[in-house]
Amino acid sequence: AELEARFQAVIDRKDRIEPRDWMPDAYRRTLVRQVAQHAHSEIIGMQPEGGWIGRAPSLRRKAILLAKVQDEAGHGLYLYSAAETLGVSRQELTEALISGRQKYSSIFNYPTLSYADMGTIGWLVDGAAICNQVPLCRTSFGPYGRAMIRICKEESFHQRQGYELLTTMMRGTDEQRAMVQESVDRFWWPSLMMFGPPDDESPNTAQSMAWGVKTHTNDELRQRFVDMSVPQAKALGVTLPDPDLVWNEERGAHDFGQPDWAEFWEVVKGNGPCNAQRVAHRKKAWDDGAWVREAALAFAAHDGGTGGA
């Protein structure tokens, strides 16, 4: 109880909990789940974009996309490391991912169907991620918060690059403009879903906020994202596919429609367009790489080296 009180005091003065500090089991479990899910999202998130590296329509965009997906792998690395400070290995977490026991952000269960999606993912998906993640830079668990600071910096860079791709395409041909609009139409609603279910259906929010793991509610963040995106869409020259989207003078904010929450829950349950594909892809890469990881361990063991790389 004294430990618990000291722990809560650290939280309350917005200070950081460090790996060697005492923490309640439920806090640890919540954090492992959240950090792992975040790490998995980075790694699974490599796929929808990675599939277009080979088809990038200019060498400059190919370099940008390759570097971006590489950054995502890097984010995954930091986050798995943060999770490891809580006592779980990357191996365990990867196995939880490919067996379906742990989740990742549902947005990556939607397919990428044109190169415009590379821009839209940067603008809307990374944009939504940033809204979610900026508050996490002040999250109570030290390693997670520090990882988030680094990640958020890179994410904003990605977001600008994505928006810049869309801007460039909007200056291009009619086909390119149509491609951008079509892409925004597909990604708008799933992006809103990235903030999670409405507050009244989000049972864990209260506890997470008390622990300083979460600092804003889903609906607060969603509102912030919409208010941010509307002028950007206007500047870009695209329509957001929500007939209920309108400025509310009184609230000083936009009113907007709700995503299809039934669809959201179906995708979370595993029935989205790409769930099976994404996990199968990850599993194949992991399984195909087993002999390499074993060889590196064997080499390190008997040659006293540090592994191959």
Add this chain to the structure above:
Amino acid sequence: AELEARFQAVIDRKDRIEPRDWMPDAYRRTLVRQVAQHAHSEIIGMQPEGGWIGRAPSLRRKAILLAKVQDEAGHGLYLYSAAETLGVSRQELTEALISGRQKYSSIFNYPTLSYADMGTIGWLVDGAAICNQVPLCRTSFGPYGRAMIRICKEESFHQRQGYELLTTMMRGTDEQRAMVQESVDRFWWPSLMMFGPPDDESPNTAQSMAWGVKTHTNDELRQRFVDMSVPQAKALGVTLPDPDLVWNEERGAHDFGQPDWAEFWEVVKGNGPCNAQRVAHRKKAWDDGAWVREAALAFAAHDGGTGGA
């Protein structure tokens, strides 16, 4: 000796030897080798064309190519059946192919690099094959001769289709004409090699002719092919890449240069551009299909059926 005399008498009166007839071991071995090699050539020959079915530039050409490659599988079937009458199974022969113990026509170790190659293979490669094969319709071993009759009919059809593709492309754009010429440049010499080494370097020819397995020498057939191809090339509007190619009034035939026989032997030895790839492809298909063949056998055994197909 009496058997041997009776056997030779059948040959000499240009009659057929049938599977149940007595035959010398060397004759059987030669035939197994030749029929198997021929069957393997049909099967391996599916690859250089099969790789372009997915990229055929018109639906009509896609249908033609698909049907053609399917015919090649059919030819392989007849020929393996003919070989089976000599006491070797398809399984054994396939294993001899993928282990490299038995050969196939070296022409298929050259890559197909443009759609024009689909025409050139029809015109030159199938054309050369026909020159080789028409005499085989009268070969002394019955099942082989009958298979060849059927195969030759289909091959001439393929040859006409190939030539027709080239004719059509020559009526098209400059790029298409260049593509045809480039393709002919690549395939001309390998096509001449299809008749085998010059007669003075072809040790088995004499025995094969005595047995009626072969009815013309390599150089005779090569000459026939060149004389046939020159006017066709002219009608098409392409140049054959041989500066020594010229009509010899006296001989009533064309003089022409020799292919690079050193290259020929290298390719036969396994060092052609695609040898490794072709065999690996066949091996993969065969290995990947093992569980299906086993399932069909198991089903036939315990359900008393006739297999799945």
Add this chain to the structure above:
Amino acid sequence: PATLATYCLMLGDDALVLSQRLGEWCSNAPDLEEDIALSNIALDLLGQARLLLARAAAADPSQVPALPDGSPVPDEDRLAFFRDARQFRNVRLAEVPNGDFAQTVVRILLFSSWRLALLDRLSDPLTRSRDAVLAAVAAKGVKELTYHRDFAGRWFLTLARGTEESRRRLLAGLDELWPYWAELFETHDIERAAALAGVGVDPAGVAADVEAVLDQVLMASGVDRPVLPPVVGGHDDPGHHEHAAHQGRDGVHTEALAELLAEMQVVARAHPRGQW
């Protein structure tokens, strides 16, 4: 005529895309007999696709992509090679990447059972399409699809009762494709309109028959119907918040279709004035 054309494109794209997938088996099948059989099915579907795309082009030339003046590319090829993934109307079952032979058997079984029922209605004297061309194409297709379904049905049984390994693979293939099954029976607006106009068939109307046929095969093979739900999500119909299961028909596909088309169209697109 626009409805008829789009309806023909739907049926034509189904055949074209699956034909492309089956063509990938060429020189890769478990044995020569299956290589030949899969090519045969691919050829039949390609033939159906050609007739249907040609019918679509004749019914509504405005749906045929424009090419440079004087291009000799025929309509069927313009439709096949010069549309983007977004403009393809096939069901997603047709485009899913090839897995092993078992998955291909499952796909042919599901696809041909469904398509046979559609073409049967389109050609049956009692329910025939008012479009005589479409009715004739369907009549020809019925014979072909009967063979395809038999081929797949026999192999389904063989693999189900062959070895443990073959049964395991068969069930995995069934589980993989099952989420795309429901889409086949969702009625798209165009299908509804075509059915009302008497030229097309509402796929929802054949569901019961097709399910019954499928159940027979499953039962004979001792295989349970999967309990997996259909794939959801990804609709782009503003403000339309029901599950839009007829995604392929709307041009919203899997990631695999664009990759399939990249290969299929590469030579044709490099030569928009080419003759072949």
Add this chain to the structure above:
Amino acid sequence: PATLATYCLMLGDDALVLSQRLGEWCSNAPDLEEDIALSNIALDLLGQARLLLARAAAADPSQVPALPDGSPVPDEDRLAFFRDARQFRNVRLAEVPNGDFAQTVVRILLFSSWRLALLDRLSDPLTRSRDAVLAAVAAKGVKELTYHRDFAGRWFLTLARGTEESRRRLLAGLDELWPYWAELFETHDIERAAALAGVGVDPAGVAADVEAVLDQVLMASGVDRPVLPPVVGGHDDPGHHEHAAHQGRDGVHTEALAELLAEMQVVARAHPRGQW
């Protein structure tokens, strides 16, 4: 200038094509560290390719493919996305399809050992290219390739001495790629001319050094030099009956290159007036 341009295309295409192959590893590597490392190498090579293609275009604009009037596509992209396989000048080692991680390690080792020697000569004060741009590009590349070679060398050793399985795979990868090794040291006419003009390097001249480096790695790993002969055949030089081993440099490639380009170029070619 035409010689310089073609020479830059050769070096640029080598980098571009291998970069494309390495990019295929993205999200498929054995672990995150290797995923990142392979992307890094791909990015370095892509950077080299861009500079070299730009240099080629500046040196000889006539080698840049024409596009519709007013197309905003920059020269580097015209060269990368609007040439056919026949016009690519890369060595075939760069284009061979990816196998497993061991084959990729072997490829990077062979490629970077060779290329490092070339770029070293092109940038070394004593042997530097007279083309200042090329010399500068090479100087930057030397640092990058040193890292690539180290990466591959360390993994070569690790796999050779790791497990039986890893050693078996490593040797299989080496055997697969070895037939393309000799081509790297064949002097093409353009390379000879570039060397004579003092802008390029004759690859035959670096063979001894490169072989020595490779032998070190092989020896440290306890791996014998393969005894496989180079791939022959397929030259199209009328009446030229020697073995023409510099095939890729002449634009005669494996079947894999056209397939690689079909993917790489698909979006760019669909939008010849596009801005990205």
